[in-house]
Amino acid sequence: MNGVVNATDGYCFGNEIQVSCNPGYELVGRSSATCEDDGSWGRELPTCQRICCDHTISILNGKITVTDGYCSGNDIQFSCDPGYELVGRSSVTCLNDGSWDGEIPTCQLPSEQSLTSIGAIIGGAIGAVIVIVTACKVGNFIFKRWRGKKIEKGVKEELEHLMGNAGSTYDGRHKYDVFISYSSKEESWVRGSLLADLESNDYIACLDKRDFPAGNQVLANIVSGIYQSRKIILVMSKNFIKSHWCIYEMTLTYHRKLDRGENCVIVVKYDDCKMPRSLALRTYLDWTDQTSKETFWAQLHEALGPACASVAGCFASVSHANRNHHGHLETSC
Template structure:
């Protein structure tokens, strides 16, 4: 004979009782099980193994405190679960509710005695996962109405048409206002500053993000020349451009960096003096020698690499030009060989020192490096051209390295200079 309904009530245990016994598993077609008013303290995993036809389970008014996560895992057809009057106090980790109770329609955690109200914490993971729930009883439970219970208050308000809530007037909040027994429907979330806390944390997070973003922009701006040069090297490597050996890739004596407004001085004075008078030098003039169809940055980097020296014609126009500053910084990075002395500064204007205060790198370089000034007296011009030619012919290797350099390295640079001449 198949047993489909069992009631075992008022089974008094002197010690702690649990449902770890496998006896109920011998009733495979059981549909109704009532274990109310027993001194059950815990329900262990897979207690209800092999009774997957069970639809109604009452554990009301027991001393139940612990329900292991897999206690109801085999009850996929369970529709009614009664846990009223128990001592279960925490549903913050409600795996026993979410474990296979997909067909649960009725759930009761009601407490008939206010003194035994134990349920304090309920989370969305537990009740929110019971999609087929139609009947819920949490009356006479003093809930912990902190900000993390905001979802329950909204969930109850939004689901009153789908779910029957027994006596909502008896859903009390105990914390944080333990001296006032107010219902969850009357609980003032704004009074607990839940939303203000959320806005506070959102404001902090947004501020940190903006600060990090601005710092990243600042760092990228300060190092934009290194970034551009690194990007150029990556693209060159991707395109498979071979790097010419030292001593064979220089085709210019000097790359001339200047502002377009100073082009008359370049074409009428500099080019005739250096390219047409003996010994003739070969200069890279961007208006004449840059390759069409190639980006300005790539043209600058490529032609600086093809030049032994970089001559910066410093004027007020030069300081105002973004491209001139870029040429200066790329040359200062040492795009030839690390540590090589390639920059030659030529001052064509009388620039006050305070005017250079915003150009930190240029000012530092002028403080430690000799620069050549265009004379105001025409009689001193021959001395200017002689000094410029001498600077163009000097070795790129710094003096301290030149003293200890191997003979072969010096000969290599001499051969490079001879090939240009």
């Protein structure tokens, strides 16, 4: 079934048959069998099984509708949550070779202004609220939508507390010069080139694996790092766009920008990725442009401004600061 048996010479002793499968099916077993003197085929005959595509795909801030399954010839549909728009095709089809006939789309914020719209959706029941509360509600909305799971009550309260405090207690001083948001697949370049340059020029960087306090919730560490840094560098790449964590960090960066009304975002284009629509109109530093490599670092330093180590009152509690084992300025906030 779902295949063809070719018996050129017949089905008698010594004759061989060939088995092949229909398009969209694959052969399981050997493609030929020979009739033995006892009337058997000598081995178990092969079967044709339907070819299926990857069924583990997911779409952040959206959902996938599957009607007939993930196998050859089947379509799956994509849609986005309120406040997000679909970038890419609304459906893909599983091909006979087990691959989808196009790239999986993404759900992205249409622009920076849409962040305030999301806040309005969530905060509609309580009317006009201050920006800090809106940021907490937006964060709560994103967390609940992420992979369809409700965040544990303790984590949510901790994040809202951090985001609220970050806005209400901010006094113009920081713990870090810059927070670096990047895909782990670009870690070699980030540590070997970007971080090395920043620290050689006295910039204090917040890097997830190195500077996040052990034992804290990861989400809380991200919020804390972003709100306690003067600038945020987004290392934009194909891997960044596919990463749930990176998109989450980018979204929180814009909350921070709206919260404080400051230009804190520096975008670095690491490879030939398609820039998200929310960043398409921003000027960015292009690492892929070979002609600008000589000026890349100078432009980055200009965008960052003077390192906090050289500016009085820039760091939080500078008078009590000391150097930690990384050679960084250690502060209390």
